[in-house]
Amino acid sequence: MSFDNLDTLYRQVIMDHYKTPRNKGALEDSSMTVDMNNPTCGDRIRIQLKIEDGVVKDAKFDGEGCSISLASASMMTQAIKGQKLDDALRMSQIFSDMMLGKELDAGGLDLGDIEALQGVSKFPARIKCATLAWKAMEKGVQEN
Incomplete structure (x- = not known):
């Protein structure tokens, strides 16, 4: 697959998550709730997780922001559901490395x-948008 076709596919995936977000809404019986915002651009996010026996049983998000921010939150909640907290945090580190332009090594995790x-790593001003939900999840897990 050519770079242009891959770039187009990636844009389509991002827009799909933005227009039809997964796990958007409130979680009534959450174990943790974290609100964060990006004052630079105005993105704001609320991450809620239901954690049982060290496993993310459910994950939801709500907020307002750009397509990158909200698509990333949608993707993150999908990816961490059913994961052990250690694996969710490892995914967050892998994601941070990816945003820094490092070669993607999922270490056996399904991203x-x-x-x-x-591609967001090529646009430094957008990296904070993409990492906002991940940073909120990290903060909540570390504070619990």
Whole structure:
């Protein structure tokens, strides 16, 4: 597949998550809730997780922001559901590395649609948009 076709596919995946977000809404019986915002651009996100026995049983998000921010939150909640907390945090580190332009090494974890956000690393001003939900999840897990 050519770079142009791959770039187009990735853009389509991002727009699909933005227009039809997965796991958007409130979680009534959450174990943790974290609100974060990006004052630079106005993106704001609320991440809620239901954690049982060290496993993310459910994940939801809500908020307002650009397509990158909301698509990333959608992808993240999909990816961490059913994961052990350690694996969710490892995914977050892998994602951060990817945003820094490092070569993607999922270490056996299924990142799902998250790879579609690789191109964001070429736009430094958008990296904070893409990482906002991940940083909120990290903060919540570390504070719990």
